[in-house]
Amino acid sequence: MTSFFNPKFSKDFPLILNNDDNYDTIIQVGENEDIKEFRAHSVILRARSPYFEGALSSSWAKKKNDMIIFNKPNIAPNIFDIILRYIYTGKMNRIEKLSDILKLLIASDELLLEELCDYLREYLTKERYNWIHKDLVLVFYTVRKLANCEFLQNYCFETIYFDPELIITSFSFPSLDKDMYYDLLEREDLLIKEIVAWDYLIIWGIEQTSGLRSLNCDRNKWNNEDYEALKETLNEFIPLIRFTNITFDDFNDKVRPYKNIIPNQIYKEIEEFYDKGIIPKIILPPRKIEKFDSKIIKSRLIRRIIEWINIEDFWISNYNLNLIYRGSIDGISNKSFINKCKGQVKILVLIKVNYSNKIFGGYSSIGFNSIEDSLLRIYEDNHRFYHSSNNFIFSLENDEDTQNMKISRVINYDKAIYDQPHNGFNFGYNAFFMTENHCIINNYSCNYENNIRTDTIYSIEEIETFIIAE
Incomplete structure (x- = not known):
C-alpha cells in the first residue's frame, strides 16, 4: 500500500485554533490584572496532553451551557498562548527571554507535554553558559518558584554554581528584591569570595535605603542617622556573611569602617577570632570549599568528605583539592596510578565503576607509595604496612546524594x-584496593570498619586522585 502525505494537513490546524466556531472549551489563565480567556477544542487538548485528558473530565472541569470552563491561574497568558499553539501545530514560536523559557518549561512540565519539555531541556542545557548577567539573576529568582520541576531545580543550581559571582556583581544586582537577595546570600553552595559578598551587600543596602542611594553614597558625608538607617536595612543580612573567611587586611579596609552597622555580639566574635583565634559561636561557618575538578562526583558532596577528614576542623573551606591523576587521561593501570600518585601527601581517591551508580573512595593522610620509613611496619612473610590513624574508605550510591554515603574508618592503625x-593502592590489606582496571572492597582482614564490604569485583570506569592542601 502506498502512503500519501498531504503537506497542507498540518497547516489546517492553526485555522481551527483561530476559528471561533465549534469550540467547546474556555480556558481562563493568569491572575490579578493579567487574565485572558482562550477558546479551544477539548478533543484536541485531550489527545495532545495527558494532563488535559484528566483535567477536562467531568469530575474536574466545570460545565456551563454545554461549555467546559477551566481555570489555570498559575500560567501567564503569554506562556499559555505559546503552549496552545504548540498543542495545535506542534511548533513553538521563537522566545528570546530566558525568564519566559523557564516559565514555559515549568508550565509544559505541569501539563505533561513531554516532547516540548525535552526540547526545552536540551536547549537550556546547551545555552546554560551563554546568558548575560541579568539573565543569570533571573535564573536564580526562578529557582524560588519551581515547585516540583526537578530539571529546573538542578539547572538553576548548576547555573548559579557555574559562576555565582556573575549574579552578585551583575548590573541589575542592586535592584534585587529583599527575599531574593536573602535566599542568594544564605546559600551554602554560593562559591564566592566572602569579601565580594560583603562589598555587594553594602552596595545593595545603600541602594535599598532611603536617603543613601546614589546621591548620597559617600560614606564620609554620613552622620549617625545614616548609619542607623543602613543598619536597619541590613539587620537580617549581616549574620549571613561568613566573616571568618575574610582576611584580616580586608576586614580592616572594608568591614571595620562599617562597625556601626554590625550587631555588637557578631563584631565582638570577629575581633576575638582575629586577635585570639577563638572559634566563633554565632558567626556562620565557611561556605563550601572551592569548586574542584571532578568528573565523578558533584562538588556539593566534597564538604561531607572533608568533614570526615577532620570533623573538628572549623575551617573546612580552607582546604584545596588539586587533581593529580585522572584515568581517562592518564590511563587506568597500576603503573599509571603509582607514577602519578606516589609520595607522602594527604590524598583522596575516587572511583566510578562501570554498569552501576556506585562510587567508591578512600582518604589516606600519608599517601601511597614512597612513604617514609618511620611509618613502616613489617610483619611475618615480609608484609609491609604503613601506620595512620586518620585513613578511611567510603561509598556513594550516586554522584550527588548524601543520604547513602557510608564510611569505614581504619581501626588497625x-x-x-x-x-x-x-596494586595501584591498597587500604588495609584488601579493605579497598586497585588492581589494574578493577577495584575490590572486601575487608576480610578487618583492618577497617566493616560498613561497606562487598565481594564484587568492579571494573573501573573512571578514577581520580586529589592532593588535599590546607
Missing part, C-alpha cells in the same frame, strides 16, 4: 596502608 607492588 598499623595496617592502614598495605605496600603491595601489584
Whole structure:
C-alpha cells in the first residue's frame, strides 16, 4: 500500500485554533490584572496532553451551557498562548527571554507535554553558559518558584554554581528584591569570595535605603542617622556573611569602617577570632570549599568528605583539592596510578565503576607509595604496612546524594596502608584496593570498619586522585 502525505494537513490546524466556531472549551489563565480567556477544542487538548485528558473530565472541569470552563491561574497568558499553539501545530514560536523559557518549561512540565519539555531541556542545557548577567539573576529568582520541576531545580543550581559571582556583581544586582537577595546570600553552595559578598551587600543596602542611594553614597558625608538607617536595612543580612573567611587586611579596609552597622555580639566574635583565634559561636561557618575538578562526583558532596577528614576542623573551606591523576587521561593501570600518585601527601581517591551508580573512595593522610620509613611496619612473610590513624574508605550510591554515603574508618592503625607492588593502592590489606582496571572492597582482614564490604569485583570506569592542601 502506498502512503500519501498531504503537506497542507498540518497547516489546517492553526485555522481551527483561530476559528471561533465549534469550540467547546474556555480556558481562563493568569491572575490579578493579567487574565485572558482562550477558546479551544477539548478533543484536541485531550489527545495532545495527558494532563488535559484528566483535567477536562467531568469530575474536574466545570460545565456551563454545554461549555467546559477551566481555570489555570498559575500560567501567564503569554506562556499559555505559546503552549496552545504548540498543542495545535506542534511548533513553538521563537522566545528570546530566558525568564519566559523557564516559565514555559515549568508550565509544559505541569501539563505533561513531554516532547516540548525535552526540547526545552536540551536547549537550556546547551545555552546554560551563554546568558548575560541579568539573565543569570533571573535564573536564580526562578529557582524560588519551581515547585516540583526537578530539571529546573538542578539547572538553576548548576547555573548559579557555574559562576555565582556573575549574579552578585551583575548590573541589575542592586535592584534585587529583599527575599531574593536573602535566599542568594544564605546559600551554602554560593562559591564566592566572602569579601565580594560583603562589598555587594553594602552596595545593595545603600541602594535599598532611603536617603543613601546614589546621591548620597559617600560614606564620609554620613552622620549617625545614616548609619542607623543602613543598619536597619541590613539587620537580617549581616549574620549571613561568613566573616571568618575574610582576611584580616580586608576586614580592616572594608568591614571595620562599617562597625556601626554590625550587631555588637557578631563584631565582638570577629575581633576575638582575629586577635585570639577563638572559634566563633554565632558567626556562620565557611561556605563550601572551592569548586574542584571532578568528573565523578558533584562538588556539593566534597564538604561531607572533608568533614570526615577532620570533623573538628572549623575551617573546612580552607582546604584545596588539586587533581593529580585522572584515568581517562592518564590511563587506568597500576603503573599509571603509582607514577602519578606516589609520595607522602594527604590524598583522596575516587572511583566510578562501570554498569552501576556506585562510587567508591578512600582518604589516606600519608599517601601511597614512597612513604617514609618511620611509618613502616613489617610483619611475618615480609608484609609491609604503613601506620595512620586518620585513613578511611567510603561509598556513594550516586554522584550527588548524601543520604547513602557510608564510611569505614581504619581501626588497625598499623595496617592502614598495605605496600603491595601489584596494586595501584591498597587500604588495609584488601579493605579497598586497585588492581589494574578493577577495584575490590572486601575487608576480610578487618583492618577497617566493616560498613561497606562487598565481594564484587568492579571494573573501573573512571578514577581520580586529589592532593588535599590546607
